[in-house]
Amino acid sequence: MKTLLQPESVYHIYNHANGSDNLFREQENYKYFLKKYFEYINPIAQTYAYCLMPNHFHMMIRIKGKEELVEYFNSKKPGFKTLEEVELSYLISRQFSNLFNGYTQAFNKRYNRRGSLFMSNFKRKEVDDNSYFSGLIRYIHNNPIHHKFVKDIFSWEHSSIHTLSSLKSGMVAQKEVLRWFGGKDEFLKYHTNSQPSDFHKRFEFE
Numbered sequence: 001m002k003t004l005l006q007p008e009s010v011y012h013i014y015n016h017a018n019g020s021d022n023l024f025r026e027q028e029n030y031k032y033f034l035k036k037y038f039e040y041i042n043p044i045a046q047t048y049a050y051c052l053m054p055n056h057f058h059m060m061i062r063i064k065g066k067e068e069l070v071e072y073f074n075s076k077k078p079g080f081k082t083l084e085e086v087e088l089s090y091l092i093s094r095q096f097s098n099l100f101n102g103y104t105q106a107f108n109k110r111y112n113r114r115g116s117l118f119m120s121n122f123k124r125k126e127v128d129d130n131s132y133f134s135g136l137i138r139y140i141h142n143n144p145i146h147h148k149f150v151k152d153i154f155s156w157e158h159s160s161i162h163t164l165s166s167l168k169s170g171m172v173a174q175k176e177v178l179r180w181f182g183g184k185d186e187f188l189k190y191h192t193n194s195q196p197s198d199f200h201k202r203f204e205f206e
Contacts, residue, residue: 003124004089007066010048010127012136013096016056016119023107023117024054030158033057033103038171040099043072044092046173049140051159053147058140060127062173063092096122137177138191153191161191 005011017023024030030052041047045061063069066088073091104117127133144156153161163170164177165188181187 002121003126004086005063005092005124006089007063007069010060010062010133012125012127013059013061013122014057014124015100015122018116018119021117022054023057024052024158025111029107032106034171036099036103036106040095040102042171044069044095046176047160047171048173048177049137049160049164050172051140051143051156053143053149053158058143060136060140133180134190141191 003011024033033052037050041059041061045063047059047061049058049060051058064072069088069092073088100118100122107117108114127136141153141159141161144150144159145153150156153159154165160170160172162168163172164174165184178184178187181190
């Protein structure tokens with residue numbers, strides 16, 4: 001059964017390209033995806049971490065509160081003031097579908113291709129304990145090392161590690177994340193600590 005996306009809950013969201021396709025072929029693709037992500041996901045969720053890889057991506061998000069969500073959806077189409085949880089979850093998931101569809105349309109037009117680009121059902125797992133919360137953020141930022149694209153997390157351009165470590169403004173919730181780890185120094189120290197051998201197995205694609 002598919003996990004419902006509920007208000008005020010934290011989730012690991014991830015998806016993969018269809019078959020052997022890549023989601024991102026050049027720098028502009030990464031930038032455009034984040035632009036569309038900000039358009040569709042920022043109104044409904046806070047982002048704690050993200051990493052975009054050539055053929056997949058990982059996000060860690062916290063869905064906003066019910067009142068804020070209802071207000072947003074009502075501003076888009078009046079009549080959502082009495083939403084039930086299942087209906088609200090559907091609308092949240094639809095924001096992700098709109099993101100993927102909008103990006104795919106632009107991608108297909110640019111590269112003269114047809115058909116779906118993303119796997120049809122994006123993965124979502126609720127982050128339901130403290131070790132998962134901390135470990136997932138580290139996993140997301142270490143993903144480029146795991147896939148042997150780079151040797152250190154700062155060499156990969158397309159992740160939230162840069163915003164979080166520099167305190168620059170961006171789409172991630174810097175204050176909340178750094179507060180969780182006890183400050184910037186502890187945040188960075190946690191990312192360089194040795195990881196258990198089964199670390200990636202817990203978060204990898206099913």
